[in-house]
Amino acid sequence: LVTVKENTVIGYDVNPYTVDFAQKNEIIHESSSEFKTAVQKSDYVILAAPISESITLLNEMDNMALEKDIIVSDVSSVKQSIITTANRLTNKQIAFIGGHPMAGSHKKGVEAAKPHLFENAMYVLTPTNRSSDQDVEELKQVLLPTRSKFITLNAEEHDEMTGVVSHFPHLIASSLVHQAKNWARTHTYLPNLAAGGFRDITRIASSNPILWQDIFYHNRQKMSQLLEEWITEMQTLKKLLDQNEKKEMIHYLELAKNYRDGLVSADKGAIPSYYDLYVDIRDQTGALANVTQLLATHDISINNIQILEIREGIMGALRLSFSTEQVQKSSEVILQQHGYETMIEK
Ligand SMILES: NC(=O)C1=CN([C@@H]2O[C@H](COP(=O)(O)OP(=O)(O)OC[C@H]3O[C@@H](n4cnc5c(N)ncnc54)[C@H](O)[C@@H]3O)[C@@H](O)[C@H]2O)C=CC1
Numbered sequence: 001l002v003t004v005k006e007n008t009v010i011g012y013d014v015n016p017y018t019v020d021f022a023q024k025n026e027i028i029h030e031s032s033s034e035f036k037t038a039v040q041k042s043d044y045v046i047l048a049a050p051i052s053e054s055i056t057l058l059n060e061m062d063n064m065a066l067e068k069d070i071i072v073s074d075v076s077s078v079k080q081s082i083i084t085t086a087n088r089l090t091n092k093q094i095a096f097i098g099g100h101p102m103a104g105s106h107k108k109g110v111e112a113a114k115p116h117l118f119e120n121a122m123y124v125l126t127p128t129n130r131s132s133d134q135d136v137e138e139l140k141q142v143l144l145p146t147r148s149k150f151i152t153l154n155a156e157e158h159d160e161m162t163g164v165v166s167h168f169p170h171l172i173a174s175s176l177v178h179q180a181k182n183w184a185r186t187h188t189y190l191p192n193l194a195a196g197g198f199r200d201i202t203r204i205a206s207s208n209p210i211l212w213q214d215i216f217y218h219n220r221q222k223m224s225q226l227l228e229e230w231i232t233e234m235q236t237l238k239k240l241l242d243q244n245e246k247k248e249m250i251h252y253l254e255l256a257k258n259y260r261d262g263l264v265s266a267d268k269g270a271i272p273s274y275y276d277l278y279v280d281i282r283d284q285t286g287a288l289a290n291v292t293q294l295l296a297t298h299d300i301s302i303n304n305i306q307i308l309e310i311r312e313g314i315m316g317a318l319r320l321s322f323s324t325e326q327v328q329k330s331s332e333v334i335l336q337q338h339g340y341e342t343m344i345e346k
């Protein structure tokens with residue numbers, strides 16, 4: 001993705017379908033079929049390809065003849081490798097600042113783009129020896145409309161922290177799915193018993209495998225260290241179980257619960273970029289149709305709907321996710337006015 005100064009966004013992608021889709025859906029103003037042409041027209045460039053590809057593109061830019069100075073950034077989930085590349089650039093006209101918006105989903109492709117995707121999300125910026133404080137401020141101004149919250153981190157601390165809260169959980173989610181798959185060979189009814197908990201913890205296992213292999217590869221040292229720590233932790237847990245250490249187990253679960261409960265609120269800096277509203281419902285089909293229609297008549301669009309723990313004839317709940325707090329609050333008012341019981345997690 002490439003932007004030029006007069007608020008014009010030029011899009012470039014190796015896949016022409018992506019550029020075409022982006023233009024038809026007004027995600028970009030202009031398109032380019034050649035990376036070099038797009039770069040040469042631009043004041044700011046944001047590389048949003050898989051990490052290894054963004055590194056290649058940055059190296060390509062180093063050899064380009066540019067008529068003006070440009071600020072280049074990226075969105076790669078791992079920072080060290082691209083920052084190392086940036087620190088070695090020789091083209092004096094390029095100022096590089098690493099970027100990583102902590103928002104997204106398990107979906108891939110341009111179709112997953114959303115105008116409010118980055119709103120309230122943390123956006124990590126990683127300055128390099130190829131950027132000044134003024135360049136960082138200028139980039140922030142360009143990114144201001146995303147309404148994300150900027151934080152400056154160096155590559156090492158970024159990769160350590162995202163390793164813990166983003167990359168490593170992915171590996172665990174996939175391994176849990178593998179475990180279930182193996183057990184399902186001998187227990188064919190198993191998938192029917194997979195309740196909300198299993199779905200919650202494994203959602204990210206449905207992400208794009210090529211992208212995640214690339215993330216694991218670029219953060220392989222941290223991943224390996226985390227895996228080692230995890231194995232030790234699992235061995236400790238196994239001991240607690242085998243020796244029926246009740247108190248210790250309750251203590252372990254309590255500590256995790258307390259810490260996790262403190263992470264829920266969006267403004268405490270945790271990752272959620274959605275605003276959830278829970279609605280009590282009696283039956284699935286009728287309630288789903290009523291709730292969605294009611295909100296649609298008020299021009300409210302729902303980002304995601306999940307049916308929680310519902311069985312025929314028994315009260316259940318819908319989890320509606322919205323992209324802004326304002327829409328979440330107005331949906332609550334509308335639904336309450338129509339007799340629905342609602343809840344927003346504090
Ligand atoms: N998926 C997510 O939730 C998040 C992803 N990221 C980072 O964003 C980057 C892109 O990830 P996604 O958007 O999920 O992947 P994606 O697969 O949806 O999009 C990547 C795009 O890059 C294009 N591409 C690949 N090689 C290219 C090249 N050499 N030149 C031009 N275009 C090329 C592909 O055709 C595709 O349209 C990655 O670096 C990832 O680490 C960062 C935050 C969140």
Ligand SMILES: O=C(O)C(=O)Cc1ccc(O)cc1
Pocket residue numbers: 076077101102103104105106166204
């Ligand atoms: O699917 C999810 O919930 C995510 O965690 C999205 C995500 C994927 C990659 C990132 O580098 C940052 C955020």
